[in-house]
């Protein structure tokens with residue numbers, strides 16, 4: 001008991017030290033921080049040590065990216081020619097006449113925006129840029145001129161471009177490309193028809 005009584009002044013002294021040092025009378029600082037990491041978040045490095053941005057997770061696909069199975073190479077072209085068909089949802093067969101006309105009108109509009117200046121309205125390779133000799137070597141879509149092109153190669157060429165024809169992949173959606181492919185096939189048929197009539 002004697003011993004405990006002895007300790008009372010020590011406890012009072014300790015409490016006084018804590019009380020007098022724990023308060024901060026400088027109003028311009030926050031004083032003691034009990035959990036500093038709640039005041040200051042750890043700085044997460046968004047950039048790698050080599051200075052580049054962090055890479056997306058392996059296998060991620062950009063939003064809106066369309067997977068296209070064929071490579072930009074002569075082998076890819078041949079493969080598209082052999083295997084790439086108009087997907088069922090873009091087929092014209094089976095549509096009502098009215099619907100077919102509407103889709104064809106939209107397809108023609110797209111073709112006139114993206115292709116006519118080189119390939120010509122009829123697809124005979126006589127666009128305004130060819131007539132003005134700004135661009136050479138634009139083929140006609142007619143079978144006699146290009147027996148080898150088909151729905152697969154047309155789509156492939158719109159996707160990647162060919163020679164001085166640039167890729168249209170960034171300007172046209174998949175649906176728009178299939179519409180234009182349909183329209184090129186129609187022009188080809190018309191060209192073949194008028195050649196046969198002559």
Ligand code: HEC
Pocket residue numbers: 111114115116117118119135136137138139149153154157158162163164165166168180181184
């Ligand atoms: C800047 C002019 C230009 C534009 C625009 C253009 N083309 Fe071409 N296109 C060419 C030229 C030149 C070639 C010949 C390329 C070659 O064989 O080197 C060609 C080739 C083609 C071919 C034949 C490819 C083959 O298999 O050899 C197709 C089909 C075709 N274009 C479709 C289109 C369509 C559809 C559009 C519109 C979406 C389009 N082109 C827009 C210039 C153009």
